[in-house]
Amino acid sequence: MELKTILEALYQNRSQAHLANDPLSFCHRFQAPEDQEVAGLIASSFAYGNVKIIKKNLTVIFDAMGPSPRRFVERFDPVDGVRLFAGFKHRFNDGRDLSALLLACRIMVEEAGSVEKWLLRFHDPANEDITGTLSGFSEAVKALDLAPVFGPGGVPKDAYFPFFFPSPASGSACKRLCMYLRWMVRPADGIDLGIWKGISPTQLVIPVDAHIQRICRFLGFTGRKQGDWRMACEITRALRELDPQDPVKYDFSICHLGISEGCDGKDRLKCAACPIGDFCSAGTE
Incomplete structure (x- = not known):
């Protein structure tokens, strides 16, 4: 054979038992694509380390966000967010990093209407794969104004927010970002969601x-x-x-x-x- x-x-x-043991399961809590793409960015960002701890900490996040991650992000106030997630910790990422991620997501939605449309600014459909897409996306996210969370000095050296957005340009495998794109782009098959149409599955890594x-x-x-x-x-x-x-x-x-x-x-x-x-x-x- x-x-x-x-x-x-x-x-x-x-x-489905495998799906229940996967961070992608958190996206399946929601039916609306606009909720799924926000949930996916958050779930994939924290998808490192022990699976049980990942699921436990993602449950804390999504319980706090309520029935619509998209609506939560649209209304997200970073000052309130820092207080809300003050005790949050996932390995070396803390509540401040989470609040910065939520603020970044809010900015993307405000500027482009969705995370997908914001990311597509950096995508070339003629390219063989998503190397350039992820490089441009990650650098642009890290250049956002996150002062409402971190203060006027920008992202401090002791913050691990940049860990959420590695780049192929630095040689990183970008596991969590590649996973996020797989969830969003691959055809809906009961596991992956297929809600993004601007990137071809042939380009995924x-x-x-x-x-x-x-x-x-x-x-x-x-x-x-x-x-x-x-x-x-x-x-x-x-x-x-x-x-x-x-x-x-x-x-x-x-x-x-x-x-x-x-x-x-x-x-x-x-x-x-x-x-x-x-x-x-x-x-x-």
Whole structure:
């Protein structure tokens, strides 16, 4: 059996239990696209670290935001926000960083009508992928006037707000931003949402986290050891050979072999039962 056939079967067998174990589940709380895109930016921004802690902290945020993230952002007052989220902490991001993210989102909506339209200012549909899009978007967000949160001196050195917006230009894999775009751009399939139409799925780049990095090395999709932008593009090119129109469609399925199924490449019993076991080099490195 070919690897593409195995990956297609994994894609078709994606589980709602896997979705419930994923930050994307927070977007599915809402029906309106304008709420989903705001929820997605917030959920993806905090999608690092332990899954249980991610879900716990995102629950705190969305419970505070109420039934409409878009309406909350439109009415967001940064002074009130800093007070509201004063005790918030997610690893090294705090309530001040969260308030700056919400203010940035409010500015995007005010200036362009939506996060998508604001981001599309930096997108060229003729480009092979989203390298330039993310570079321009991240730099522009970090240049916004966030003084209402941080004060007139700009983002202080001890703030981790810039962590939300890495750039391919610096070599970062930009995992969380690539994940956000996957959620928004890929066709609606019960997992991804397909609410953005200005970017083609062919241009997406796979979000490289520890699971994708490890499993895609085992599958021979990359020979690189560092989880950077070059690795992300290398894996995406390999996946494009399997599906030129939708190269990152397998991301969720592959990733949840690690997140939800516990694949670490070391458990021989799990390897024996793994659907990609015949194509995987786990244990040979």
